[in-house]
Amino acid sequence: MKRTADLAESFLRATEAAAIAAADWRGRGEGKIADGAAVEAMRAVFDTVPFDGRVAIGEGERDDAPMLWIGEPLGNRQGDSDALSIDIAVDPLECTNHCAKDSPNAIAVLAAAPRGTLLHAPDCYMDKIAGPAELAGKISLEADVAYNIEAASQALDKPVRDLLTVVMDRPRHENLIRELRDLDVKVRLIGDGDVSAALDAANPDSEVDMLIGIGAAPEGVITATALRGLGAHFEGQLVFKNDGHRERAEDMIDGDIERIWQRDDLCTSDDAIFVASGVCSGYLPGVEFLPGHTAVHSEIIDVLQGTRRFVSNDYPR
Numbered sequence: 001m002k003r004t005a006d007l008a009e010s011f012l013r014a015t016e017a018a019a020i021a022a023a024d025w026r027g028r029g030e031g032k033i034a035d036g037a038a039v040e041a042m043r044a045v046f047d048t049v050p051f052d053g054r055v056a057i058g059e060g061e062r063d064d065a066p067m068l069w070i071g072e073p074l075g076n077r078q079g080d081s082d083a084l085s086i087d088i089a090v091d092p093l094e095c096t097n098h099c100a101k102d103s104p105n106a107i108a109v110l111a112a113a114p115r116g117t118l119l120h121a122p123d124c125y126m127d128k129i130a131g132p133a134e135l136a137g138k139i140s141l142e143a144d145v146a147y148n149i150e151a152a153s154q155a156l157d158k159p160v161r162d163l164l165t166v167v168m169d170r171p172r173h174e175n176l177i178r179e180l181r182d183l184d185v186k187v188r189l190i191g192d193g194d195v196s197a198a199l200d201a202a203n204p205d206s207e208v209d210m211l212i213g214i215g216a217a218p219e220g221v222i223t224a225t226a227l228r229g230l231g232a233h234f235e236g237q238l239v240f241k242n243d244g245h246r247e248r249a250e251d252m253i254d255g256d257i258e259r260i261w262q263r264d265d266l267c268t269s270d271d272a273i274f275v276a277s278g279v280c281s282g283y284l285p286g287v288e289f290l291p292g293h294t295a296v297h298s299e300i301i302d303v304l305q306g307t308r309r310f311v312s313n314d315y316p317r
Helices: 004-023 031-046 096-101 145-156 171-182 194-202 217-230 243-252
Strands: 052-057 085-094 107-114 125-131 164-168 186-190 210-216 233-239 273-278 288-290 293-302 307-316
Touching: 004 031, 004 085, 004 107, 004 273, 004 293, 004 307, 031 085, 031 096, 031 107, 052 217, 085 096, 085 194, 085 217, 107 194, 107 217, 125 194, 125 217, 145 171, 145 210, 164 171, 164 194, 171 186, 171 210, 194 210, 194 217, 194 233, 210 217, 217 233, 217 273, 217 293, 217 307
Parallel strands: 052 085, 164 186, 164 210
Antiparallel strands: 085 107, 107 273, 125 210, 125 233, 273 293, 288 293, 293 307
């Protein structure tokens, strides 16, 4: 029986190509150019992949993004009934600003699963909470911050003052950060990169205990897929920047757009994979431009198998 994971190496080539293209712009202060280079490189690889694909959530609506826009068909077997029919959630350059500054944790990343099993939603914000498997059923976006912190303290058997939460450093999080610090919780502020932060929070051996706060929705769907493979906790709720996004969500999503999406609602299939390639060194090593060759370092999470595989490949320069 064909599986999404059968195309893992092809999708790995896509994230690797995006990572190499973006890495050429590291530290040059040109985040938009780096992002554009990553998009073009990834899209070129998708054109060679034998599948009937679609962007479920990605670079934005067709009018806003020239490639990898939401709903865009992918692959060279469109309409072929014998081909794998797959949805992609994609961010060709997660942490655009970090790439521009050559700061940690810029990655090229995607999630893939059978058609209709990834949330198909507009490019909007998402309120998120993530943590290790021990927090499943213990914390929730339905609860307030104080409740979640106390629940995490009990579930992880750690004093509240020893808990470490990760929050994106944004004005919208001023009250959240103040409340966490009033509770005597340690707060690590990040500029971007909540996919990497959620993976840290999911890892029981990491010092990070939770990711909390509002980030981008595509990264939320991608994160949910990865954390499904790791058996970790994730919830998300869409947050709309404007009425246009709300109206678009009402057209695209069957049901309550205000709902809190559980991890397995955002990615409803075990036949899914998560693939990421490092651009700037962080949780994954960044692209290395070496004499005569380029080294790229990546990871693949196979949700069905529950495996996490780290891969390094060399390409001639």
